[in-house]
Amino acid sequence: MADNSYGSGTNGGAYGFGMHDLVVDLFNALSTVKELSEVSYQADDEKQLIRRALASLIQNQDMERCSFFAVDGDGWLTNVVGLSFVELNLPEVPAGDTTRFKVGDGVIGLAASTGQLQYCQNCLEDERFSSESDSAAVPGSLISVPVFTCDEQLIGVLNVSHPLPYFFTDWHMRLLEIYKNMLGQLITTRRLLRQMDQQIALRTSQLESLVAETKQLKDHFASMSMLDQLTGLHNRRYFYDQVEIAISHHKRYRNSFCLLVMDIDFFKRINDRHGHLFGDEVLVGVSEALKKLVRASDILVRFGGEEFVLVFTNTCCEGGYALAERIRQEIKTLRWHVGLETVNVTLSVGLHCVDSGYHDTHEAIDIDDIIHCADLALYQAKTSGRDRIVVYSNGLTKDG
Numbered sequence: 106m107a108d109n110s111y112g113s114g115t116n117g118g119a120y121g122f123g124m125h126d127l128v129v130d131l132f133n134a135l136s137t138v139k140e141l142s143e144v145s146y147q148a149d150d151e152k153q154l155i156r157r158a159l160a161s162l163i164q165n166q167d168m169e170r171c172s173f174f175a176v177d178g179d180g181w182l183t184n185v186v187g188l189s190f191v192e193l194n195l196p197e198v199p200a201g202d203t204t205r206f207k208v209g210d211g212v213i214g215l216a217a218s219t220g221q222l223q224y225c226q227n228c229l230e231d232e233r234f235s236s237e238s239d240s241a242a243v244p245g246s247l248i249s250v251p252v253f254t255c256d257e258q259l260i261g262v263l264n265v266s267h268p269l270p271y272f273f274t275d276w277h278m279r280l281l282e283i284y285k286n287m288l289g290q291l292i293t294t295r296r297l298l299r300q301m302d303q304q305i306a307l308r309t310s311q312l313e314s315l316v317a318e319t320k321q322l323k324d325h326f327a328s329m330s331m332l333d334q335l336t337g338l339h340n341r342r343y344f345y346d347q348v349e350i351a352i353s354h355h356k357r358y359r360n361s362f363c364l365l366v367m368d369i370d371f372f373k374r375i376n377d378r379h380g381h382l383f384g385d386e387v388l389v390g391v392s393e394a395l396k397k398l399v400r401a402s403d404i405l406v407r408f409g410g411e412e413f414v415l416v417f418t419n420t421c422c423e424g425g426y427a428l429a430e431r432i433r434q435e436i437k438t439l440r441w442h443v444g445l446e447t448v449n450v451t452l453s454v455g456l457h458c459v460d461s462g463y464h465d466t467h468e469a470i471d472i473d474d475i476i477h478c479a480d481l482a483l484y485q486a487k488t489s490g491r492d493r494i495v496v497y498s499n500g501l502t503k504d505g
């Protein structure tokens with residue numbers, strides 16, 4: 106078994122360990138440690154970080170080659186970074202070889218399994234050195250030192266080699282002990298930061314999905330709150346929301362529009378005679394027919410009970426009347442069957458036109474005033490026999 110204890114190197118003799126050599130070694134060691142302490146743990150990836158760390162070692166120590174073998178969950182140590190003195194200033198990281206060792210095998214595997222620095226002073230003669238290695242590529246001497254996270258998890262093995270056997274000294278080994286602790290801390294810090302970044306990214310995306318879901322829910326409830334549950338038509342709330350747009354277009358572009366209040370005639374009788382559920386069926390049928398008769402830009406709502414309000418946008422009075430008449434006729438053609446009876450309904454309609462000059466003659470445009478006028482016309486339609494359209498005009502209603 107080769108001797109791996111400290112102080113067995115012969116290189117020290119070559120140095121002579123004079124005061125000057127000692128000072129140079131100390132200075133180099135401090136430079137190595139200083140440079141390592143300056144390696145940013147925010148490196149793009151762990152491989153980059155290890156490469157920078159190895160570069161700081163090679164730059165300040167007369168080591169020919171350094172490499173790092175990372176351990177995986179299956180107990181394999183794979184060469185992830187290899188760096189020699191000549192490769193130091195290359196802009197690209199050379200593609201490392203993919204040499205692997207099982208934990209426990211060879212000098213590198215032994216450093217991992219024992220958790221101890223392994224010094225192979227003469228690799229060609231050292232039985233710990235992997236017999237599968239190509240002898241031309243076998244270094245003269247090699248140190249393998251395991252690197253751990255702060256909580257003692259093995260990260261991998263750091264290797265430094267030199268073509269000369271018996272090259273490394275106590276000095277190198279002591280330095281590598283300090284160095285591998287710093288490298289372990291650096292990698293640990295980077296991993297923790299990465300974990301935190303991932304956690305933050307995860308939490309942020311969870312929060313974003315929650316915000317999006319909440320908005321969807323809010324939009325859903327907002328639209329639900331504007332819908333009439335029975336007929337699926339929009340309701341009064343939607344009407345007041347939308348009619349403002351028609352009014353602002355009128356004010357700005359003098360666009361005319363017509364407002365209709367439509368009421369099913371004698372609806373109470375239908376309820377009384379055939380029941381409330383049947384009455385509901387009639388309301389749904391009338392609503393569906395109305396939906397088919399209006400444009401997407403029109404505002405059609407169930408205003409309450411058996412009353413509907415419709416705003417024809419960009420429509421003059423003649424046009425509005427013609428459309429109202431079409432609706433009245435169409436509703437009359439609807440049929441419902443209950444028992445042996447066939448039921449049909451008629452509509453009374455109050456129509457109020459807001460023509461292009463309306464804004465000039467009215468200081469303020471109040472939608473409730475407009476509805477009130479249409480209501481007056483509707484009242485007249487009811488009292489004058491139902492199943493008709495009455496147009497409100499200048500304080501008077503005009504029977505259509």
Ligand SMILES: Nc1nc2c(ncn2[C@@H]2O[C@H](COP(=O)(O)OP(=O)(O)OP(=O)(O)O)[C@@H](O)[C@H]2O)c(=O)[nH]1
Binds near residue numbers: 370374376384411
């Ligand atoms: N089935 C059903 N009936 C409703 C609903 N909302 C209101 N009604 C009924 O509609 C009827 C409206 O009756 P009235 O206001 O007297 O009007 P009408 O019978 O249509 O008579 P005129 O409007 O004068 O032609 C009432 O009986 C209400 O109970 C509803 O959602 N479903």
